[in-house]
Amino acid sequence: MKTIKISAVLAAVLMAGTAARADDHPQDQPLVVGSDFGVAPWMVRGVNGPEGFGVDLVTEVAKRIGRPSVQIMDVNFSGLFAALFSKRIEFTVNPLNITKERAEKMLYTEPFFATGNGFLVAKGEKLDGFDSLKGKVLSVNRGTISDTWATANAEKYGFDVERYETFPDSVQAVITQRAFTALNEIPTTIYAASQNPAVEVGFKDFNGRNFGYAFRNDDVDYRNKVEGAIECMKQDGSMAKLYEKWYGEKPGDGTALTTVYPGYGAPDFKGYVDTPHELSCK
Numbered sequence: 537m538k539t540i541k542i543s544a545v546l547a548a549v550l551m552a553g554t555a556a557r558a559d560d561h562p563q564d565q566p567l568v569v570g571s572d573f574g575v576a577p578w579m580v581r582g583v584n585g586p587e588g589f590g591v592d593l594v595t596e597v598a599k600r601i602g603r604p605s606v607q608i609m610d611v612n613f614s615g616l617f618a619a620l621f622s623k624r625i626e627f628t629v630n631p632l633n634i635t636k637e638r639a640e641k642m643l644y645t646e647p648f649f650a651t652g653n654g655f656l657v658a659k660g661e662k663l664d665g666f667d668s669l670k671g672k673v674l675s676v677n678r679g680t681i682s683d684t685w686a687t688a689n690a691e692k693y694g695f696d697v698e699r700y701e702t703f704p705d706s707v708q709a710v711i712t713q714r715a716f717t718a719l720n721e722i723p724t725t726i727y728a729a730s731q732n733p734a735v736e737v738g739f740k741d742f743n744g745r746n747f748g749y750a751f752r753n754d755d756v757d758y759r760n761k762v763e764g765a766i767e768c769m770k771q772d773g774s775m776a777k778l779y780e781k782w783y784g785e786k787p788g789d790g791t792a793l794t795t796v797y798p799g800y801g802a803p804d805f806k807g808y809v810d811t812p813h814e815l816s817c818k
Contacts, residue, residue, distance in 0.1 A: 571586075638750065
């Protein structure tokens with residue numbers, strides 16, 4: 537769901553990293569991953585810890601790759617890549633958009649969730665398209681791909697941008713009339729509107745974006761191992777069932793939720809390997 541420019545310092549950290557070692561992924565220890573917890577229904581704080589689609593997904597992935605449990609670190613999106621490159625987490629599990637810029641810096645799994653731009657507005661407000669944003673204030677979660685889109689298009693469509701550290705804060709800006717609309721991923725905004733009668737989805741821009749997990753560039757073998765688990769979940773219907781559980785609808789035919797892609801990684805992006813492989817599903 538998201539993009540951020542990697543600073544020269546972080547890029548240096550990444551380039552200085554050594555090849556992946558077995559103790560980067562200790563088989564007898566909990567799987568340590570990172571996500572921000574403010575994106576429902578992907579991942580939110582529950583009574584007994586984080587819960588949501590993303591939690592159920594990575595818990596099942598951990599089981600299928602033989603890890604005893606999962607530890608999910610709550611990391612604001614703006615600090616997520618630093619946590620990855622410094623090896624505080626093994627890979628990202630937030631709703632992360634696959635982009636060409638990011639693929640230069642990190643290694644993606646194949647896509648497993650389709651998305652696009654969703655615009656939340658106060659109940660009863662109208663938003664017919666991008667031209668309706670002129671003269672308005674748009675709120676975004678800082679550092680996300682929504683932030684990048686807003687920055688790139690503010691002048692073109694004539695709106696102002698306000699940035700917040702979490703998605704709920706950007707929604708609150710709409711409710712309190714500090715912003716006209718809050719921009720985030722389509723599934724996130726649909727769910728937010730279903731949970732809060734004060735807002736509704738004003739406009740949906742399906743644009744072909746997809747989510748994937750991100751790994752360090754030296755972690756090819758482990759990326760492939762995790763992707764194998766994801767492919768098996770697609771093949772046996774587990775991924776579709778999780779989506780229906782948390783989003784209240786069945787995935788459409790031919791989406792990334794059900795499509796097993798050839799090779800490893802995201803096709804047409806750096807890091808993709810087109811080597812055929814047989815699934816080994818348990």
